[in-house]
Amino acid sequence: MKVTVSRKAHFNAAHRLFRKDWSFEKNDEIFGKCNNPNFHGHNYELIVSVEGDIDKETGYVIDMKILKDIIKTEIEDAFDHKNLNIEVPEFKDLNPTAENIAVVIYNKIKPLIDVSLDLVITLYETPRNFVTYSGN
Numbered sequence: 001m002k003v004t005v006s007r008k009a010h011f012n013a014a015h016r017l018f019r020k021d022w023s024f025e026k027n028d029e030i031f032g033k034c035n036n037p038n039f040h041g042h043n044y045e046l047i048v049s050v051e052g053d054i055d056k057e058t059g060y061v062i063d064m065k066i067l068k069d070i071i072k073t074e075i076e077d078a079f080d081h082k083n084l085n086i087e088v089p090e091f092k093d094l095n096p097t098a099e100n101i102a103v104v105i106y107n108k109i110k111p112l113i114d115v116s117l118d119l120v121i122t123l124y125e126t127p128r129n130f131v132t133y134s135g136n
Protein backbone atom coordinates (compact mmCIF):
# COMPACT_ATOMS: atom_id res chain seq x y z
CA MET A 1 0.00 0.00 0.00
CA LYS A 2 1.62 3.22 -1.17
CA VAL A 3 0.61 6.58 0.23
CA THR A 4 1.72 10.00 -1.03
CA VAL A 5 2.38 12.82 1.39
CA SER A 6 3.08 16.34 0.18
CA ARG A 7 4.40 19.59 1.51
CA LYS A 8 4.04 23.00 -0.08
CA ALA A 9 6.76 25.62 -0.06
CA HIS A 10 7.40 28.94 -1.67
CA PHE A 11 10.28 31.04 -2.88
CA ASN A 12 10.74 34.25 -4.83
CA ALA A 13 13.57 34.32 -7.30
CA ALA A 14 14.84 36.20 -10.32
CA HIS A 15 16.12 34.69 -13.51
CA ARG A 16 16.91 35.25 -17.13
CA LEU A 17 16.37 32.60 -19.78
CA PHE A 18 19.14 32.58 -22.33
CA ARG A 19 22.05 30.62 -23.72
CA LYS A 20 25.50 32.14 -23.57
CA ASP A 21 26.39 30.49 -26.85
CA TRP A 22 23.50 32.12 -28.76
CA SER A 23 23.33 35.69 -30.06
CA PHE A 24 21.00 38.15 -28.35
CA GLU A 25 18.74 37.96 -31.41
CA LYS A 26 18.51 34.19 -31.25
CA ASN A 27 17.83 34.30 -27.50
CA ASP A 28 15.22 36.98 -28.08
CA GLU A 29 13.54 34.86 -30.73
CA ILE A 30 13.36 31.77 -28.49
CA PHE A 31 12.92 33.24 -25.01
CA GLY A 32 11.28 36.62 -25.73
CA LYS A 33 10.70 38.74 -22.64
CA CYS A 34 12.35 36.08 -20.50
CA ASN A 35 15.66 37.03 -22.14
CA ASN A 36 15.56 40.50 -20.54
CA PRO A 37 19.23 41.14 -19.57
CA ASN A 38 18.01 42.89 -16.40
CA PHE A 39 16.28 39.71 -15.20
CA HIS A 40 12.71 39.28 -13.94
CA GLY A 41 11.14 37.54 -10.98
CA HIS A 42 8.62 34.84 -10.17
CA ASN A 43 6.75 33.71 -7.10
CA TYR A 44 7.51 30.01 -7.29
CA GLU A 45 5.17 27.58 -5.56
CA LEU A 46 6.68 24.19 -4.84
CA ILE A 47 4.96 20.93 -3.97
CA VAL A 48 7.25 18.17 -2.76
CA SER A 49 5.50 14.79 -2.79
CA VAL A 50 6.89 11.63 -1.23
CA GLU A 51 5.35 8.24 -1.95
CA GLY A 52 6.01 5.11 0.04
CA ASP A 53 4.74 2.54 2.50
CA ILE A 54 3.36 3.61 5.85
CA ASP A 55 5.91 2.78 8.53
CA LYS A 56 4.29 0.24 10.87
CA GLU A 57 5.74 1.81 14.01
CA THR A 58 5.21 5.51 13.34
CA GLY A 59 2.30 5.47 10.92
CA TYR A 60 4.25 7.90 8.76
CA VAL A 61 5.48 7.66 5.16
CA ILE A 62 8.03 10.32 6.12
CA ASP A 63 8.22 12.55 9.18
CA MET A 64 6.95 15.87 7.81
CA LYS A 65 9.21 17.75 10.22
CA ILE A 66 12.20 16.15 8.53
CA LEU A 67 10.81 16.91 5.05
CA LYS A 68 10.08 20.50 6.10
CA ASP A 69 13.65 20.96 7.31
CA ILE A 70 15.11 19.48 4.10
CA ILE A 71 13.01 21.84 1.95
CA LYS A 72 13.99 24.82 4.10
CA THR A 73 17.70 24.11 4.04
CA GLU A 74 18.10 22.81 0.49
CA ILE A 75 15.58 24.90 -1.42
CA GLU A 76 14.24 27.92 0.45
CA ASP A 77 17.54 29.02 1.98
CA ALA A 78 19.35 28.37 -1.32
CA PHE A 79 16.84 29.94 -3.76
CA ASP A 80 14.62 32.46 -1.94
CA HIS A 81 15.26 36.11 -2.89
CA LYS A 82 18.17 35.01 -5.06
CA ASN A 83 19.09 35.65 -8.65
CA LEU A 84 19.18 32.06 -9.89
CA ASN A 85 21.58 32.75 -12.77
CA ILE A 86 24.11 34.62 -10.66
CA GLU A 87 23.77 33.37 -7.09
CA VAL A 88 22.83 29.71 -7.37
CA PRO A 89 25.77 27.58 -8.54
CA GLU A 90 23.56 24.89 -10.14
CA PHE A 91 22.44 27.44 -12.76
CA LYS A 92 25.83 28.87 -13.60
CA ASP A 93 25.77 26.91 -16.86
CA LEU A 94 22.16 25.70 -16.82
CA ASN A 95 19.24 27.74 -18.14
CA PRO A 96 16.93 28.28 -15.13
CA THR A 97 13.68 27.27 -16.81
CA ALA A 98 10.96 25.84 -14.58
CA GLU A 99 11.87 22.44 -16.03
CA ASN A 100 15.52 22.72 -15.03
CA ILE A 101 14.69 24.18 -11.62
CA ALA A 102 12.40 21.21 -10.91
CA VAL A 103 15.19 18.77 -11.84
CA VAL A 104 17.69 20.61 -9.64
CA ILE A 105 15.25 20.53 -6.72
CA TYR A 106 14.66 16.80 -7.22
CA ASN A 107 18.39 16.10 -7.34
CA LYS A 108 18.99 18.05 -4.14
CA ILE A 109 16.22 16.38 -2.13
CA LYS A 110 16.32 12.76 -3.39
CA PRO A 111 19.64 11.77 -1.74
CA LEU A 112 18.36 13.05 1.61
CA ILE A 113 15.28 10.84 1.89
CA ASP A 114 15.08 7.08 2.37
CA VAL A 115 15.99 5.17 -0.78
CA SER A 116 12.65 3.29 -0.63
CA LEU A 117 10.67 6.51 -1.11
CA ASP A 118 9.64 7.96 -4.47
CA LEU A 119 9.86 11.71 -4.95
CA VAL A 120 7.77 13.95 -7.19
CA ILE A 121 8.52 17.63 -7.62
CA THR A 122 5.79 19.99 -8.84
CA LEU A 123 6.90 23.55 -9.47
CA TYR A 124 4.55 26.41 -10.32
CA GLU A 125 6.29 29.30 -12.05
CA THR A 126 2.98 31.12 -12.41
CA PRO A 127 -0.47 30.14 -11.10
CA ARG A 128 -1.18 28.62 -14.53
CA ASN A 129 2.20 27.22 -15.58
CA PHE A 130 3.72 24.32 -13.70
CA VAL A 131 6.09 21.43 -14.34
CA THR A 132 6.45 18.01 -12.74
CA TYR A 133 9.54 15.84 -12.39
CA SER A 134 9.76 12.41 -10.80
CA GLY A 135 13.26 11.29 -11.72
CA ASN A 136 12.49 9.59 -15.03
Ligand code: NI
Pocket: 015, 034, 040, 041, 042
Ligand atom coordinates in the same frame (compact mmCIF):
# COMPACT_ATOMS: atom_id res chain seq x y z
NI1 NI B 1 10.63 33.81 -16.12
